[in-house]
Amino acid sequence: MTHRYKVSEIAQQAGLSRATVDRVLHERPGVRSATRAEVQQAISDLDKQRSQLRLNGRKFLFDVVMQTPARFSAEFRAALEAELPMLSPAVVRCRFHFRETESVTEMVDTLGRFTARGSHGVIVKAPDDPEVVEAVDRLVALGIPVVTYVTDVPSSARLGYVGIDNRAAGSTAAYLVDSWLGDAQSSVLILLTSNIFRNEGEREIGFRSRLRALDSGRRVVEISDSEGLDSTVEERVSDALAEYPDIEAVYSIGGGNTGAVRAFERAGRRCRVFVAHDLDGDNRPLLRSGALSAVLHHDLRADARTACRLLMQAAGAVDGVAAEPSPIQIVTRFNTPAVR
Incomplete structure (x- = not known):
């Protein structure tokens, strides 16, 4: 059993005799498993105490x-x-x-x-x-x-x-979107803040690869470089809805979700599934209202x-x-x- 303390220190912390602690540390027979656990806990407690002492005054x-x-x-x-x-x-x-x-x-x-x-x-x-x-x-x-x-x-x-794990998050979003859309052959809209962030690219890769693995055949329409701003997102989503009448789902990687919801409302279109990221001040009310289907949060x-x-x-x-x-x-x- 590895340790960095004197036998007397461990014995005092564990409330055991020095002889008992010595037997445990040298893995000698004749010691109950519960006693061995007490010694291990004592060493763990001493580690925590040493860490606390290092923090004093820092x-x-x-x-x-x-x-x-x-x-x-x-x-x-x-x-x-x-x-x-x-x-x-x-x-x-x-x-x-x-x-x-x-x-x-x-x-x-x-x-x-x-x-x-x-x-x-x-x-x-x-x-x-x-x-x-x-x-x-x-x-x-x-x-x-x-x-x-x-x-x-x-x-x-x-x-x-x-x-x-951003790829795992994208895969999770794809699984939810595809499952909730069911047999409907709807297209899915992906919202990106910018192409310069690695996390957004990994989420998109995870989403697209999982959709392919699910063999859904769904078209994916991408909107990027919105900076996650509601006004920009609303304008670009409106354009996408006009061009693709079968869009009924959204995976929002980068935000601007209030703007996306407004765009669907203005177009008189139903968004059947809307998956987003993070429980922020915008997404909480959208989730409560049912505008968002799910939020992937940490x-x-x-x-x-x-x-x-x-x-x-x-x-x-x-x-x-x-x-x-x-x-x-x-x-x-x-x-x-x-x-x-």
């Missing part, structure tokens, strides 16, 4: 950089700020740098500021672009760890990616906690933190979680 300043519609950045900021007190006894503060629209050049400039201003770590939602890769690598080379969020920049030196607070702890782990303040895909939750109007 202060962190993280920067959060996102190119995303305001509805999502507001949701993530609220989730992160709710989690910050839970990271005690360390004191964690965040600076936020949000833009709804931003060029790659502006994103690179934003990331470049931290080389002079200083930061203990960066959480970033950015395009997977060679210039962004270079900007991330410069930060890491200066000792500023970077975690990508929602969409990855995998060829960079980033510490890890936090978010859902726990933003859990994501925020993991991102911060990954950055803290890079500084040696905690350990045992792994960047694993966030579970995908299928949320309907009947199981919508309360706002926390």
Whole structure:
């Protein structure tokens, strides 16, 4: 049994004799399984206590950089700020740098500021672009760890990616859309914010490949470069509905769902299935009203906690933190979680 503590420390934590602990650690016979479990728990508790001691007096300043519609950045900021007190006894503060629209050049400039201003770590939602890769690598080379969020920049030196498996999310959406449409040979409309984000491309690939595997024969109509803005989405969806009279389903990868719903209403058309992402301020009322069939969601607070702890782990303040895909939750109007 691996450990890093004196036998006397483990014995005191477990409330057992030193001789008993010594027998357990050296895997000698004559010890009950329950006693072995008590020793293992004592070692685990000592690990947690050591981690807490490392956090005492530690202060962190993280920067959060996102190119995303305001509805999502507001949701993530609220989730992160709710989690910050839970990271005690360390004191964690965040600076936020949000833009709804931003060029790659502006994103690179934003990331470049931290080389002079200083930061203990960066959480970033950015395009997977060679210039962004270079900007991330410069930060890491200066000792500023970077975690990508929602969409990855995998060829960079980033510490890890936090978010859902986007291909699995697209496959899930295809399964729901095809199942709910049933025998109807309806076309499906895909809404993309932009082609520069890796997560959107992976969701689209997952969606299209799963539809092909289901052998549904459905036509897929794509709208891209909408920036997720309702006014732009409404205009482009209206054009698509006029051109394709058999569109009866939507998979919204990038947002602008209020605009899409308005376009269907203006055209007097029924959207039989509408699957979207994220329980934000726009999607909650649309879900309650039945305009959305389902929302693919993930726990933003859990994501925020993991991102911060990954950055803290890079500084040696905690350990045992792994960047694993966030579970995908299928949320309907009947199981919508309360706002926390």
